[in-house]
Amino acid sequence: MSISENLKNIKSSLPEHISLVAVSKTKPATAIQEAYDVGQRIFGENKIQEMVDKYNELPKDIKWHMIGHLQRNKVKYMAHFVDLIHGVDSIKTLKEIDKQAKKHHRIINCLLQAKIAEEDSKFGLSFTVIKEILASEEFKALENIKVIGLMGMSTFTDNTDQIKSEFSNLNSFFKELGTQHETLNVLSIGMSGDYPLAIDCGSTMVRIGSAIFGNREYQ
Numbered sequence: 001m002s003i004s005e006n007l008k009n010i011k012s013s014l015p016e017h018i019s020l021v022a023v024s025k026t027k028p029a030t031a032i033q034e035a036y037d038v039g040q041r042i043f044g045e046n047k048i049q050e051m052v053d054k055y056n057e058l059p060k061d062i063k064w065h066m067i068g069h070l071q072r073n074k075v076k077y078m079a080h081f082v083d084l085i086h087g088v089d090s091i092k093t094l095k096e097i098d099k100q101a102k103k104h105h106r107i108i109n110c111l112l113q114a115k116i117a118e119e120d121s122k123f124g125l126s127f128t129v130i131k132e133i134l135a136s137e138e139f140k141a142l143e144n145i146k147v148i149g150l151m152g153m154s155t156f157t158d159n160t161d162q163i164k165s166e167f168s169n170l171n172s173f174f175k176e177l178g179t180q181h182e183t184l185n186v187l188s189i190g191m192s193g194d195y196p197l198a199i200d201c202g203s204t205m206v207r208i209g210s211a212i213f214g215n216r217e218y219q
């Protein structure tokens with residue numbers, strides 16, 4: 001099926017309150033344009049340089065989400081346009097985003113990445129550290145970032161019970177935090193393989209790549 005057909009099918013299956021991030025990493029600008037032409041406006045990339053190149057080439061009303069692990073020294077290249085940064089996993093990175101956002105007189109929205117998967121390869125913060133960051137004076141002093149929610153990635157497994165328990169744990173924590181921090185409204189969980197499960201577990205934002213654009217040759 002074509003990109004536009006995939007997108008229409010997925011969109012029609014999503015509850016209305018769910019935001020769809022079309023993950024276009026490694027895909028050419030023509031593929032993004034095809035999705036754009038049928039109304040998609042939020043796109044996710046995992047490499048800053050690639051996102052910058054696509055930003056320069058494509059329509060300016062696209063909302064660009066950085067979903068990959070961040071290299072702090074490259075934050076400056078996207079600070080003038082990035083709409084949401086999903087994978088923030090340290091106070092150091094928050095400070096760098098704040099510093100770069102300030103230069104452009106912007107407030108950049110961020111999600112803190114929570115570690116919910118078993119395997120060591122997945123980045124992210126423990127729930128305890130997330131609470132500590134949000135309560136810290138260092139964090140409260142940052143005026144040019146806004147933490148609007150949490151992001152998580154489940155373990156890469158066919159075991160749906162395990163994925164479900166990881167997502168549910170994160171959702172419980174997200175709800176608990178929400179009672180103390182009213183700006184936290186976004187829960188970014190769910191990819192091509194597990195987004196229906198993520199939605200059952202409280203997702204408000206799904207990040208879908210291969211189910212829209214087809215398989216990637218690398219990454």
Ligand SMILES: *Cc1c(COP(=O)(O)O)cnc(C)c1O
Nearest residue numbers: 023046067191192207208209210
């Ligand atoms: C690549 C990627 C996705 C999309 O993965 P698919 O399985 O292709 O849907 C979602 N989130 C992150 C963080 C990614 O790196």
